[in-house]
Amino acid sequence: EAGVTQFPSHSVIEKGQTVTLRCDPISGHDNLYWYRRVMGKEIKFLLHFVKESKQDESGMPNNRFLAERTGGTYSTLKVQPAELEDSGVYFCASSRIIKKKGTEAFFGQGTRLTVV
Amino acid sequence: QQQVKQSPQSLIVQKGGISIINCAYENTAFDYFPWYQQFPGKGPALLIAIRPDVSEKKEGRFTISFNKSAKQFSLHIMDSQPGDSATYFCAASGKDSSYKLIFGSGTRLLVRP
Numbered sequence A: 001e002a003g004v005t006q007f008p009s010h011s012v013i014e015k016g017q018t019v020t021l022r023c024d025p026i027s028g029h030d031n032l033y034w035y036r037r038v039m040g041k042e043i044k045f046l047l048h049f050v051k052e053s054k055q056d057e058s059g060m061p062n063n064r065f066l067a068e069r070t071g072g073t074y075s076t077l078k079v080q081p082a083e084l085e086d087s088g089v090y091f092c093a094s095s096r097i098i099k100k101k102g103t104e105a106f107f108g109q110g111t112r113l114t115v116v
Numbered sequence B: 001q002q003q004v005k006q007s008p009q010s011l012i013v014q015k016g017g018i019s020i021i022n023c024a025y026e027n028t029a030f031d032y033f034p035w036y037q038q039f040p041g042k043g044p045a046l047l048i049a050i051r052p053d054v055s056e057k058k059e060g061r062f063t064i065s066f067n068k069s070a071k072q073f074s075l076h077i078m079d080s081q082p083g084d085s086a087t088y089f090c091a092a093s094g095k096d097s098s099y100k101l102i103f104g105s106g107t108r109l110l111v112r113p
Helices: none
Strands: A005-007 A010-013 A019-024 A031-037 A043-050 A053-056 A065-069 A075-079 A088-095 A111-115 B004-007 B010-014 B019-025 B033-038 B045-050 B056-059 B062-067 B072-077 B086-092 B107-112
Touching: A005 A088, A010 A019, A019 A088, A019 A111, A031 A075, A043 A065, B004 B086, B010 B019, B019 B086, B019 B107, B033 B062, B045 B056, B045 B062, B045 B072, B072 B086
Parallel strands: A010 A111, B010 B107
Antiparallel strands: A005 A019, A019 A075, A031 A043, A031 A088, A043 A053, A065 A075, A088 A111, B004 B019, B019 B072, B033 B045, B033 B086, B056 B062, B062 B072, B086 B107
């Protein structure tokens, strides 16, 4: 079974440009989460999809960030326009439908975004 | 506001020693407490997890101790090995927040040979 796949693994862009990150969750996982870790701090929640619907986007920093999940499969996270403080590692995680407490979330390897 | 506080920030242990990482949480609605292990260039991977109805869970050399009244939990790595050198994150989640993970700030563990 393939794991959670993210690409690109690295992206260096200039301030003001647009970047789109992609996440392919594990097949059959309806829950998809985006997280971000900036410069040695904690990994912070950005948003949560259940299938194609946004369940919780309380962690999205501002309206420069737009996440989509087409047909409940892969997801994209677009940053437009990028700012210096957007630099960090963006993680995607997926899990099965929650039927009991604490279903394991599987993480991708992350996309390291550097805005210069 | 950081809901999960983790310490220490970094830890150096000799091979064969015990590594201990501590976490404290604030939200009493949390009911799932996983620990993740992350190697450089990789994503976090679930190491071990506990629910608040038990005070301890052991898997091999890894043990979680949980103190519900103090709202604290800790990871103990027995007989630490150089291959355990990684960053460890504690986390907490609950049904009321769709089990999104609230992470601690991470602990970089180095096990010296």
